[in-house]
Amino acid sequence: MMQQTPPIPEIIQAIPLQSYLILSTALFVIGIIGVLTRRNAIVIFMSIELMLNAANLLLIAFSSYKSDASGQVFVFFIMAVAAAEVAVGLAIIVMIYRNTRTIDVGFLNKLKW
Amino acid sequence: MLSDFGIILLFILAAIVLIMVVLGASRLLRPNRPNEEKLTTYESGEEPLGNANVQFNVRFYVVALVFVLFEVELIFLFPWAVVFGNVDLIEQTDGRWGWFALAEMLVFVGMLTLGLAYAWRKGYLDWVRPTPQVPHTPSPVPPALYEQLNEKYAPKVKVP
Amino acid sequence: MYPIVLLSVLGIVVLFLGFMKSKSVLLPATLLFLVLALASNFIDWNQGKVLYFYEMLAVNNLTLAFNAIVLVSAFMIVAMTRGFQDQEEAQPAEYYGIMLFSLVGAFMIIGYEHLIMLFVGIEILSVSMYILTGSDKSNLRSNEAALKYFLMGAFATGIMLFGIALLYGATGSFNLTDIQSYVSIQGRGVSYILYAGLLLLLIGMLFKVSAAPFHFWTPDVYDGAPTIFTTFMSTIVKTAGFAAIFRLLSHSFTPIYSFWWITLAAITVLTLLVGNIIAVYQNSFKRMLAYSSISHAGYLLIAVTSLSPQTENAILFYSLAYSIATISAFGVLMLVSKKKALEGQVDESYAAFNGLAAQNPLLAFVLAVSMLSLAGIPLTAGFWGKFFVFGSAVERGLVWMLVVAVLMSAVGIYYYFRAIIAAYLKEGDIGKIRIAPFYRIILVVATAMTILFGLAPGIFEKLL
Numbered sequence: 130m131m132q133q134t135p136p137i138p139e140i141i142q143a144i145p146l147q148s149y150l151i152l153s154t155a156l157f158v159i160g161i162i163g164v165l166t167r168r169n170a171i172v173i174f175m176s177i178e179l180m181l182n183a184a185n186l187l188l189i190a191f192s193s194y195k196s197d198a199s200g201q202v203f204v205f206f207i208m209a210v211a212a213a214e215v216a217v218g219l220a221i222i223v224m225i226y227r228n229t230r231t232i233d234v235g236f237l238n239k240l241k242w
Numbered sequence: 243m244l245s246d247f248g249i250i251l252l253f254i255l256a257a258i259v260l261i262m263v264v265l266g267a268s269r270l271l272r273p274n275r276p277n278e279e280k281l282t283t284y285e286s287g288e289e290p291l292g293n294a295n296v297q298f299n300v301r302f303y304v305v306a307l308v309f310v311l312f313e314v315e316l317i318f319l320f321p322w323a324v325v326f327g328n329v330d331l332i333e334q335t336d337g338r339w340g341w342f343a344l345a346e347m348l349v350f351v352g353m354l355t356l357g358l359a360y361a362w363r364k365g366y367l368d369w370v371r372p373t374p375q376v377p378h379t380p381s382p383v384p385p386a387l388y389e390q391l392n393e394k395y396a397p398k399v400k401v402p
Numbered sequence: 403m404y405p406i407v408l409l410s411v412l413g414i415v416v417l418f419l420g421f422m423k424s425k426s427v428l429l430p431a432t433l434l435f436l437v438l439a440l441a442s443n444f445i446d447w448n449q450g451k452v453l454y455f456y457e458m459l460a461v462n463n464l465t466l467a468f469n470a471i472v473l474v475s476a477f478m479i480v481a482m483t484r485g486f487q488d489q490e491e492a493q494p495a496e497y498y499g500i501m502l503f504s505l506v507g508a509f510m511i512i513g514y515e516h517l518i519m520l521f522v523g524i525e526i527l528s529v530s531m532y533i534l535t536g537s538d539k540s541n542l543r544s545n546e547a548a549l550k551y552f553l554m555g556a557f558a559t560g561i562m563l564f565g566i567a568l569l570y571g572a573t574g575s576f577n578l579t580d581i582q583s584y585v586s587i588q589g590r591g592v593s594y595i596l597y598a599g600l601l602l603l604l605i606g607m608l609f610k611v612s613a614a615p616f617h618f619w620t621p622d623v624y625d626g627a628p629t630i631f632t633t634f635m636s637t638i639v640k641t642a643g644f645a646a647i648f649r650l651l652s653h654s655f656t657p658i659y660s661f662w663w664i665t666l667a668a669i670t671v672l673t674l675l676v677g678n679i680i681a682v683y684q685n686s687f688k689r690m691l692a693y694s695s696i697s698h699a700g701y702l703l704i705a706v707t708s709l710s711p712q713t714e715n716a717i718l719f720y721s722l723a724y725s726i727a728t729i730s731a732f733g734v735l736m737l738v739s740k741k742k743a744l745e746g747q748v749d750e751s752y753a754a755f756n757g758l759a760a761q762n763p764l765l766a767f768v769l770a771v772s773m774l775s776l777a778g779i780p781l782t783a784g785f786w787g788k789f790f791v792f793g794s795a796v797e798r799g800l801v802w803m804l805v806v807a808v809l810m811s812a813v814g815i816y817y818y819f820r821a822i823i824a825a826y827l828k829e830g831d832i833g834k835i836r837i838a839p840f841y842r843i844i845l846v847v848a849t850a851m852t853i854l855f856g857l858a859p860g861i862f863e864k865l866l
Contacts, residue, residue, distance in 0.1 A: 143245055143246060143247055144247065150571075150595075153564075153567075157560075157564050160560065161561075164553070164557050170549060170553065173553055174553070174556070177553070177556045177557055177559075177560050180557070180560030180561070180563075180564065181559070181560050181563060183564060184560065184563035184564045184566070184567045187564070187567040187568070187571065188567045188570060191567065191570055191571040191574075192570075195574050197574060197575075199575070199576055200570055201321075202321060202518070203517075203518055203521075203566075203570070203576065205317055205318060205320075205321060206518055206521065206522060207521070207563060208314060208317055209314055209315055209317060209318065210521070210522060210525045211314075212310055212311060212313075212314035212315070213311065213525070213529055214525065214529055214556055214559075215310065216307045216310060216311050217529050217532050217533055217552065218532070218552050218553075218556065219303075219307065220307065221532065221536050221545070221548045221549050221552050222549065223303060224536060224539055224545055224548075225545045225546070225548075225549055228540070228542055228545055229542065229545075234549070234553075353414075356414055356418075360417055360418065363421060
């Protein structure tokens, strides 16, 4: 299934793999903090997308350093599935907005233990 | 010697510095006399109406969702396109590879088409037009009489 | 493999059947499709391990048995929907289509051999569940549950993906067998990236099966979703999720057992404590079942943590016993709460069952058997499920965990028996509840299976 992949271009090697790791970890952590601290459903959603893209970046970086295409294929799948998730998520948010006229998650308190 | 990324960094820095210099210079040189007309938002010459933070009609939203879905699913065409035209694979398999790949992609696109057909049949693609409300006044005079009056007294305008 | 292909196509067929004038064809068609899928499932039976889809999916008797449990649960749940005839704004075709699609996701995560399959399967399952949770569009509780489930689920997906990316970075492959050979060659010397990746991946998956520190969405979502879809979530998602976790750990990461078992053990104990103790304080029966599902996730985690040769049978039997009992409990709840809703107020608390036995002996009996099974009382399937799970823990020597588990099942008896007491001993004014014949058959069969497996658990092992 794998074909002969060309060697890693010099321009990619100019940045060490650690830098990608640190960058994507930073993006991931920013995403997590966003999810945990923001109150607007759309902003939380954007933070989640940031987390997904951190994973994408990491996969691409590993994939090009290992000269293995499967990481990039995985990214295609993540993008496609994330789009489906976006569609469903936005539909849910719009549904809630129609019913309550707000998307602040603090407003959602019908269910409590 | 600078590496390739060093040059990019220089470009970024130069861009920032240049913009700051230009904006700063104009700020120092220009006279500052704001009035209401000048401070309004520029909307290609139109008079701005209301808040920019208005709701768009819901019908944009459904179409946008359907668009996002179909657009993003098509990223699978890119890796497919890379192997579809692969000369080695085609030669190794006597050209059967091309047909196989084409069939696979037809199945995929067929699935998407089914989804589109479903959305269409459900009416999600219909552009919901507001039905025009014809004002109706309960009047004893039939409309035909008005027509006659118009015919008789309306000034004949020659359309050039 | 066959049920995956079959249900993907038949799901679309169900969607398009919805355009027909008569809606009554949908329910029989869906049931027929499920039976077809169940039959096709066994084509690969006793073939050993077979790989499909360019080695991305593995099929063996274990995965087929999990598939069968999922399909049987789905059949019962779909049969209990009665075609959504009593809901005016329901979209039966879409619900059935989405249910069939979500089963495809469940099969994918039961038998994945490649992490792409795991990811895509989990997403198919979760996205379907988000939609079904929010399917009661005008009900604020359903809306809220859908949003919470969606945000938490997507969050978990993000964590899981980052874990997968790190695993890929450490091992250079998404294939479970390749990862396994990498781990066993490197032994304890694997890079810290792999550890981090495994932890994040596990956290993401534990989110989906609602294990304890990651359980906070569960009660709200189970409570707010329409009851029929709560049943679907609490049985099928849980069974498939545990199959996936078990597959990941047993297939790829046994060589570094000493690394992950302590983390998992802590999560297990926490899950048991949280699930059982908070369940005691619930007044809503539906919410209690949500916490009960958390506590059952804890029992299943015991089996996964101990990872002995018995484990796969224990998980299989436990999921079966749990699914059947949960389905019949929710089935009774649906009938009773519908009756209450017709009388004017929605009531899903324990008090709704007051005096159930007087006029509806069958429903009270079904409820009692399912509660006994969930509590793990002997002569029910739930007892043997717990027995096998504890047995595998003993084999691994995790006695302290066993002590916690036994104590917590004792706590469990309290809240499960509250429902039985309400049904048999309390005074109440529930009139006769009319049960559709098919519904009655499903309830009776589920109860019979619970008792049958309780009397003779050996039957199940013979089937394997």
